Amino acid sequence: MKKCMMKVCDLVCPEKKQAFSNVSLSRNTVADRTCDLATNLYDQLMEKGKDFVAFSLAVDESCDASDTAQLSVFIRGVDSNLCVTEELLGFKSMHGTTTGKEIFEEVSKCVTEIKLPWDKLVGLTTDGAPAMCGKKSGLVGMVQEKMREENCAGELTVYHCIIHQEALCAKALKMEHVMTTVTQVVNFIRAKGLNHRQFKSFLEECGSEYADVPYHTEVRWLSRGKVLNRCFELREEICQFLETKGKDTAELREQKFLCELAFLCDISSHLDALNLQLQGRGRIITDMYAAVRAFKTKLCLWENQMLQGNPCHFPCCQSIKAQISTAVFPCAQFAEKLSVLAAEFSQRFADFDAQKCKFELLSNP
Incomplete structure (x- = not known):
């Protein structure tokens, strides 16, 4: 990539060649930049989250090629101007069992870290697995119990992923x-x-x-x-x-x-x-x-x-x-x-x- 850009620089802007040659592409530098981008995006999401009047979560758990369970949590929030924000909230590796309680703990951690109140949660979409949609020991039951503990007056609408249902x-x-x-x-x-x-x-x-x-x-x-x-x-x-x-x-x-x-x-x-x-x-x-x-x-x-x-x-x-x-x-x-x-x-x-x-x-x- 850098060699290619240097050749482009020779033709397009030769006076900037030194600036291009000074760009570091070491593993540590690229990793640091990626972390900085991720931190910045997360900070932006936290800032937008303060204005949410309601938000919903979509949770999916699936095994990767190494048989490690990966839990992905997506959030969609809307502010008073009806501006919708849709973003990946968290991506957690679960190396042990994936019971409803453990999934709930990870989801709860994601919501708490971004400082969102539970009474603004209005929707929850899952992949339909028993650990997800169980009324007592599943994620759905535990989220509803958490909302009762927090004295949330709103109703939680629960869905089985519409694309998964169609499949x-x-x-x-x-x-x-x-x-x-x-x-x-x-x-x-x-x-x-x-x-x-x-x-x-x-x-x-x-x-x-x-x-x-x-x-x-x-x-x-x-x-x-x-x-x-x-x-x-x-x-x-x-x-x-x-x-x-x-x-x-x-x-x-x-x-x-x-x-x-x-x-x-x-x-x-x-x-x-x-x-x-x-x-x-x-x-x-x-x-x-x-x-x-x-x-x-x-x-x-x-x-x-x-x-x-x-x-x-x-x-x-x-x-x-x-x-x-x-x-x-x-x-x-x-x-x-x-x-x-x-x-x-x-x-x-x-x-x-x-x-x-x-x-x-x-x-x-």
Whole structure:
């Protein structure tokens, strides 16, 4: 980086070359600068926190690559001018157990350090784990107990992360057998270096527009849709490659499997599009809830269309249906899947439905 900047300096501002050469990039200097930036940001957050009339917390606990539990605490506060501040409040490594009590202690420490009063806490979002949402020994129960001890008059609204809920809804489809087969195929191609190199060369020889198949990772919700779509597009090339390796491809060529793969590709693409709508900074819950309600309405429309044998919103299904007999394509089965998915959305988002009046007041005063 420094060598590059020196060359730029020679052309752009040679008189400043000495100033650039004096910049220290040692490990200690860079670490100190990072600490100074972090301290400054924290001080700014504390200053803004004094003006908060209300704030909410979002808490998530997940293991990293070394199996250490990492607890992240985000804060969103609003002042009297309706200026919203959204920031990472704390990031704690938990080397022992991660019970509700221990999580609460870390969250309580974050709130206390920034000198925020508990009576201004109005919302708490968790990842839905028992240690988080338990009414007595979980984080939610302990926060509510803490607010009672502090004689807080306000009501605490508790949510299960809306993006996580949406990802969990997909499990109601019960099409793991298709995903398992696809994952096994991808792992066979990607797990061994020789197979992977040969497959990429094979795709190049075939003149395919795709150069590879991606891995599927359970914790990366969007990876499933990407893997399914790529495998569907490359289904013929994958079968040919597996046959050169002496693998049985009878299941991959079955009409029933291809229909299920096409349906799973399409519905995963729709779910991924919704997931992306729910992500990002500055998203407010009324917009997110509106996106979920719109998706539930779409599911009803798609179910009716599927019952009529019209998969117009499912391009992969249309592609397969054109290749096989219309009578073979299981429209009724897929319509039932869409009905089950709609019911799962209604059940999982029942706590959001209970807040419908408040959302409508905020979105349309």
